[in-house]
Amino acid sequence: MRLSTNYKIAYVHLTSSVKQTIVALMGVVFGISMYIFLNSFVSGTNDTQTTLAFTSLAHIRIYNDGPADHTNLLKLAYGNQIAGNIRNPKVIQYTQGIKNTGAIIDLVRKQPEVTGITPQVNINVFFRNSGNKINGNLSGVDVNNENKLFNISSYMVQGKWNDLQYRPDGLIIGTDLAHTLSLHVDDNINVLTSDGVSKNYKIIGTFQTNVKSVDKTKAYLNITAARQLLSENQDYVTDLQVNIQNYQKTAPVEARIAPVIPYKVESWQESNQQLQAASSLRNIISIAVSLTILTVAGFGIYNIMNMTINEKIKEIAILKAMGFSSGDITSIFLTQAIVIGILGGLIGMITGFIIAQIINHIPFKMAGMNHLPMSYNLSDYLLAFIFGLITTLIAGYLPALKASKIDPVDIIRG
Amino acid sequence: MENNIALKANHIIKHFYQPEPFKVLKDLSFEVKTGEFLTLTGKSGSGKSTLLYVLSTMDTDYEGELSINGNKLTGQTRNQLAAFRNEHIGFVFQFHYLLLEFNVLDNIMLPALKLNKKSREEIEAKAYANLKLLGMEEQALKMASKLSGGQQQRVAIARALINDPSIIMGDEPTGNLDSKNTQIVFDIFKELAHERGQTIIAVTHDDDFAKNSDRIIEMSDGIIL
Ligand SMILES: Nc1ncnc2c1ncn2[C@@H]1O[C@H](COP(=O)(O)OP(=O)(O)OP(=O)(O)O)[C@@H](O)[C@H]1O
Ligand SMILES: [Mg+2]
Numbered sequence: 001m002r003l004s005t006n007y008k009i010a011y012v013h014l015t016s017s018v019k020q021t022i023v024a025l026m027g028v029v030f031g032i033s034m035y036i037f038l039n040s041f042v043s044g045t046n047d048t049q050t051t052l053a054f055t056s057l058a059h060i061r062i063y064n065d066g067p068a069d070h071t072n073l074l075k076l077a078y079g080n081q082i083a084g085n086i087r088n089p090k091v092i093q094y095t096q097g098i099k100n101t102g103a104i105i106d107l108v109r110k111q112p113e114v115t116g117i118t119p120q121v122n123i124n125v126f127f128r129n130s131g132n133k134i135n136g137n138l139s140g141v142d143v144n145n146e147n148k149l150f151n152i153s154s155y156m157v158q159g160k161w162n163d164l165q166y167r168p169d170g171l172i173i174g175t176d177l178a179h180t181l182s183l184h185v186d187d188n189i190n191v192l193t194s195d196g197v198s199k200n201y202k203i204i205g206t207f208q209t210n211v212k213s214v215d216k217t218k219a220y221l222n223i224t225a226a227r228q229l230l231s232e233n234q235d236y237v238t239d240l241q242v243n244i245q246n247y248q249k250t251a252p253v254e255a256r257i258a259p260v261i262p263y264k265v266e267s268w269q270e271s272n273q274q275l276q277a278a279s280s281l282r283n284i285i286s287i288a289v290s291l292t293i294l295t296v297a298g299f300g301i302y303n304i305m306n307m308t309i310n311e312k313i314k315e316i317a318i319l320k321a322m323g324f325s326s327g328d329i330t331s332i333f334l335t336q337a338i339v340i341g342i343l344g345g346l347i348g349m350i351t352g353f354i355i356a357q358i359i360n361h362i363p364f365k366m367a368g369m370n371h372l373p374m375s376y377n378l379s380d381y382l383l384a385f386i387f388g389l390i391t392t393l394i395a396g397y398l399p400a401l402k403a404s405k406i407d408p409v410d411i412i413r414g
Numbered sequence: 415m416e417n418n419i420a421l422k423a424n425h426i427i428k429h430f431y432q433p434e435p436f437k438v439l440k441d442l443s444f445e446v447k448t449g450e451f452l453t454l455t456g457k458s459g460s461g462k463s464t465l466l467y468v469l470s471t472m473d474t475d476y477e478g479e480l481s482i483n484g485n486k487l488t489g490q491t492r493n494q495l496a497a498f499r500n501e502h503i504g505f506v507f508q509f510h511y512l513l514l515e516f517n518v519l520d521n522i523m524l525p526a527l528k529l530n531k532k533s534r535e536e537i538e539a540k541a542y543a544n545l546k547l548l549g550m551e552e553q554a555l556k557m558a559s560k561l562s563g564g565q566q567q568r569v570a571i572a573r574a575l576i577n578d579p580s581i582i583m584g585d586e587p588t589g590n591l592d593s594k595n596t597q598i599v600f601d602i603f604k605e606l607a608h609e610r611g612q613t614i615i616a617v618t619h620d621d622d623f624a625k626n627s628d629r630i631i632e633m634s635d636g637i638i639l
Contacts, residue, residue, distance in 0.1 A: 005524065005527040005528055005530075008520075008527075009524075012515050012516060012520075013515070016515040314511060315513050315514075315515070317511075318511045318512075318513060319513075319524075320472075320496060321470075321472055321499070321505060321507075321511075322499070322500065322505075322524065322525045322528065322573075323496045323497060323498075323499045323500020323501070323525060323528055323529070324496060324500075324528055325492075325493040325496045325497065326492065326493055326496075327493070328528070408472050409467050409472045409473045412467075412472070412507060412509075412511065413463070413467065
């Protein structure tokens with residue numbers, strides 16, 4: 001009952017100066033909705049970028065990194081006891097590609113986080129159409145598994161991804177590559193490897209990932225056909241691409257499999273640090289901006305509460321003269337701040353969602369997008385609410401403390 | 415113990431330091447008996463209000479010692495004093511302050527709600543009874559800001575009585591009232607003092623009011639004459 005008396009007084013204060021309450025409320029609503037909108041926008045952007053990046057990038061890649069440091073072979077063989085020098089050492093790479101792929105694939109598949117693994121035979125080649133010549137990448141793929149990892153069938157413009165399975169003579173090439181070589185589906189294309197092997201293929205489809213560097217230089221081929229092109233055995237693989245459940249959590253998987261696999265195990269973060277950096281920077285910017293907005297809103301609340309307390313200084317003195325303690329006064333004004341914080345938080349979450357929806361519908365036709373990107377994460381909303389409440393609590397606490405310290409005689413004496 | 419002492423002031427000295435050092439209360443000592451109706455008189459500026467604020471425990475910045483009902487109040491914390499005021503002291507200010515955002519009934523009930531010893535219904539009934547005593551029952555649900563000065567003063571008196579305090583202090587509690595209402599308030603105070611044993615200390619400029627009380631303390635320049 002003691003508390004409910006304080007609540008009643010707080011309620012009367014809030015409802016008797018509706019204008020001030022609304023202004024304070026709007027400050028919180030603005031801060032929280034901007035926080036939500038900015039964070040949704042940035043994570044939407046990050047998600048879009050990630051999806052784009054992972055059209056051709058696996059979470060973990062296993063490949064033959066070439067021989068270790070062989071610049072001083074004598075030292076390697078005899079240690080430091082012998083002084084000698086070899087001029088122009090020719091390093092022969094005994095093993096190219098990955099051996100024993102079956103065992104490695106089995107091992108990787110056993111990791112609980114792994115959602116897919118696919119072998120590739122990647123070859124640097126020239127794509128030729130009579131005089132036109134483009135340096136590019138020919139990827140021999142396991143048609144089914146490749147699609148499981150990268151979902152390429154959804155990027156097909158012409159032809160069907162699955163046709164690759166039955167067409168050892170067929171290539172699926174990027175739209176931009178087709179364009180620069182003036183080629184269409186069913187046309188012939190010549191491929192020249194670095195070993196000088198030249199072979200004609202038929203274009204059976206085109207794809208567009210919207211990652212320009214891919215669309216301009218890449219072509220897919222059945223992995224068996226790729227091995228034939230290189231005259232390699234049926235076990236030959238240059239890359240193993242691995243996807244896991246949460247692309248952010250590559251480190252533990254990498255730490256577990258790297259020591260037992262005699263090849264380079266590389267996470268996407270290592271090979272694409274710029275992606276990671278860009279996402280992080282965008283996150284930092286959005287958090288900095290939204291916290292600034294919340295702080296400004298906090299100052300607004302602080303000002304309004306201060307004003308209210310200056311206006312009500314007589315009332316506070318009377319309450320204290322009648323026997324209300326400092327704690328009562330603090331709780332009366334803190335209650336008002338909390339009510340503004342909670343109410344503003346709820347309205348702010350709804351407003352933030354509406355703003356995000358509106359922005360999400362603005363057309364933005366670039367890199368395969370149709371509208372501005374937006375993602376809706378519950379955690380953004382909860383964090384905004386919590387930050388908003390903390391801000392109002394701090395902004396309300398200082399004036400409330402000031403009110404509780406008012407000396408009633410000073411005011412009543414006049 | 416017959417003739418209990420309700421209030422004991424011992425060598426009360428008070429200075430104001432602004433705008434310049436100035437001794438307002440010059441070593442005042444006196445006692446007030448339980449159930450006594452005491453009036454404080456004296457010229458304007460003689461220190462009556464200042465003394466009353468010290469006695470009411472709101473002003474703690476003084477020398478000397480104050481006890482009420484045998485409790486030594488000098489040296490207690492502000493929160494302790496607030497709780498003590500809430501239960502034992504009813505105060506009517508010189509400038510009858512009410513909470514203007516609340517209605518008359520709420521104004522009267524707040525000290526009792528704060529004390530939290532009776533149910534809401536009992537408090538409300540008591541508030542209505544007090545209003546009736548002062549001829550104000552019709553205004554119960556009006557906003558305090560919509561009342562005339564005299565009406566506000568009567569509400570302030572009704573509020574001072576709500577917790578049945580052992581001491582009621584008033585700084586010119588009838589200053590804004592006509593003679594009829596002044597008489598009503600006087601009769602209420604007299605009844606509270608003589609029949610219920612509540613102690614009354616009232617500052618007044620009204621000679622008749624003072625003359626009819628049990629005892630007059632007259633002040634002049636910070637001393638008791
Ligand atoms: N806050 C203050 N600071 C400095 N001096 C003050 C203050 N309040 C009152 N005084 C001075 O103290 C003296 C006593 O004032 P007080 O208000 O107690 O007089 P009073 O007897 O109640 O007068 P009145 O009958 O007009 O109400 C006066 O000289 C007044 O000017
Ligand atoms: Mg006075």
